[in-house]
Amino acid sequence: MQDKCKWLIVLTLLLTACTESEPETLDERPLEATQGEQVLAPIVPGSGTYSRPTSITVSEAQDFFDQGLRLAWGFYFPESIASYQEAARLDPDNPMPHWGQAHAMGPNPNSRYAMMPDDPQGEGRKAIKRAMKLIENADPLEKEIIRAMYVLYDKAGIPDNHARDRAYLAAMRQLNKTHPDDPDIAALYAAAYMSIGKWDYWDKDGNPKDETLPVAEALEHIIRQNKSHPGVLHLHIHLIEASLEPERALVSADALEATLPIGGHVVHMPAHIYVRVGQYQKAIDSNVRSQEVDKKFAEIWGENHFPNIGTYPLSHKIHSGHALDFIRYSATVQGNYAVAIDAANRVAENIHPEHMISRGQKGTAAVWLVQKIFGKWDDILAMEPAHSNTPYLNGIWAYAKGSAHLGKGDLAAAKAQLTILKGIADAPNADEYRVGATPASAVLRLAAHGLKGEVQMAEGDLAGAIASFESGVAIEDQNNYTEPPDWAQPMRHYLGAALLKAGEVMKAEEVYRRDLRWNQNNGWSLLGMHQALKAQGKLDEAQLYYDKWQEAWVYADTEITGSHL
The missing domain is CATH 1.25.40.10 (Tetratricopeptide repeat domain)
Structure with missing residues (x-):
């Protein structure tokens, strides 16, 4: 209780004190102020119809503000920032486009999950300071929203990052309590909590953690009012997907695409629920459409201003690999090798060189794992894969190759690969590079138990094989949640x-x-x-x-x- 009271006192002082804005230095001037009459973003057909009434007085600026808001809730942040910047250029005296920039540039559940640094260029803090400087031009509710966002960036007032997150969450919780029917406030409250939780909202038994249920209720309160809001539906999917009741978010999954039909990530997002409820073809279809609309988006956006200056760089330019990974996974579950291997190959062929020793490793290994799952032993043994020589890739290659040798009846060669795999899994550098949500060492130990069980099956040691597979299951059950899963089969x-x-x-x-x-x-x-x-x-x-x-x-x-x- 004392901690809760302390937070309320700190929050009250902050929200009162931050009405005074700091002087704006030369490097804090908004980009749009230096661009003259240059148009900073196009209006994108198909970017949805949700509009938030604001104090903006220029109708075209309101259009760009709404587009920026929808794109931010669709997690296309560079495009969102550009739209907000254009709104600010058209209505330079209104604070809301600057608030929007601070929102789009700041942390979110995905950036925190990926362990990306918050506001790496400091542009979000500059944006919220500009909003504070113009705050007297806002209406009363906008002032509350702006002041709450300022808390998230107030490193001087709250130097500790965790404490600042908690203070911002408290601010948004209170705003949601006061304005429960406001969909943006509900989504901001959810995002504040989910950014702290970083995709860890349920325990392994399906029980909710921390503030998961109150946040779910805040979102579902909006959903029950039939308000099709891109942020509410999007975050509801992410909040519920790892629970034991993913069906709870089916309504959101079915409704989300229509809120931003040109946004590839939004079009893809229902698949996070579809794969959990066993609707694999719907997951494939949504991800095929996701790639199609991203191509259309690229044609519309063209060479327009693209400010990749925020925390999370997701955009129409780099989303395709995630969509293809969902196709690969869903087709594997369906028993469709042709679709699965095509998607896996396309991911592997387009991994950015900078990601070869990080998250791109999963894309490289997925090709081998699809071949292993479908028993393509000759294809595996004919390969001489060129890869980044990391522990994860060396280990998964030994796993796939060992299974292939067993499939061809070469027990000795399979046991040799098992020895290699065990050595890699137990080595101190197994986690040298971050591969996915689950540490590489855990995935490699799981693979080692799996290959050992296969070898024991080939030797006729059923009891030993069962014990090895049980050990693998025990590790798999502790894998961190992600979609598609870190373990392919x-x-x-x-x-x-x-x-x-x-x-x-x-x-x-x-x-x-x-x-x-x-x-x-x-x-x-x-x-x-x-x-x-x-x-x-x-x-x-x-x-x-x-x-x-x-x-x-x-x-x-x-x-x-x-x-x-």
Whole structure:
């Protein structure tokens, strides 16, 4: 209680004190003030219709403000910043375009998740100081919103980053309490909380952490009013996707695209829910459209001003790889090798050189993993992959190559690759480079248990294989949440098959049922479930799962006889 009171006192003092703006130095002048009559952004057809009434007096400036707001909620930040800058050029005395720039330039849940530095060029702080200087031209609610945003940037008043985040969250929580029907305030409140949580809103058992439920209720209060707001729907998807009830955000997933149909990230975002509820073809379709609209966006934007000066650089120029990764993952679950390998290859071919030793590693390795999942042993063994020689890539290559040797009947060669993989996984430099949400060492240990289990299966050691696969499952269950997952093929597919072969059919049923709880309508586990039930004589339920498997496998180009190849 004392901590809570302390926060309220600090917040009250800050919101009162920050009505006085600091003098603007030469380098704090807004870019638009130095551009003369140069137009800083185009109006983008298809950028949605949501409009926030403001104190802006120039109608064209209001149009650009609204576009900037919609693009910010769609996480296309350079385009958003440019739109806000154009609004400020057209109405230089209004503070809201500068508030918008500070919002678009600042931290967000994705930038914090990716561990990017906040406001690296200091432009967001300059923008909110400009808004403070013009604050008397704002209406009363706008003044509250501007002052709240100032708290996020007030390093002088609150030097500690965590304390400043908490103070900003307290400010937005209070604003949401006072104005619960305002969709932008609800979204700002959600973003403030989610930026602190960094995608970690639920525990491994599906229980909400910290302020997750109140934030969800704030967003769902807006959704129940049928207000199609890009920020509310977008953040609701991210907040709910890692829960055990992803269906809770299906309404948001189905409604989001229409709020910003030209924004590739927004068009893609419903897939975060579709893959969680087992609607894999819808996930593929949304990501195909995502790439198409980004190309249209590029044609419209052309060579216009593109201020990549904020915290998070996501834009229509660099989103394609994420969309392709969703296609790769969804097609793999559907049993469609052609679509999966095409998407994986396209990601690998377009990895920026600067990312080869960071997040781009997953794109390189995805090609090998797709081939492994679909049993393309000859293709793997014929490869001489050129890559950045990191522990993660060397380890995943040994994993794929070891499986390929087993597939071709070369047990000795497979065991040699297992030895290599174990050495890499246990080495002190395994986490030298950040690959994804889960540490590379954990992924490599998981791979080592998986390959060891495959080797033991080939040797006829079923008990040993089951133990190895169980160890892999235990690691996989502790992986950090991300979509698509950091591990490409659920280890339960191997554990369930080994249990079936050992005659432990009830345990196999339990394994497949658990996998289907998280990976709904997953064709590989649906077939395994059918086999486990049939082996127990549960013929009616077995037929039900066979029918589900047939439906899930309708897009497949691969025949399977079990839950893995």
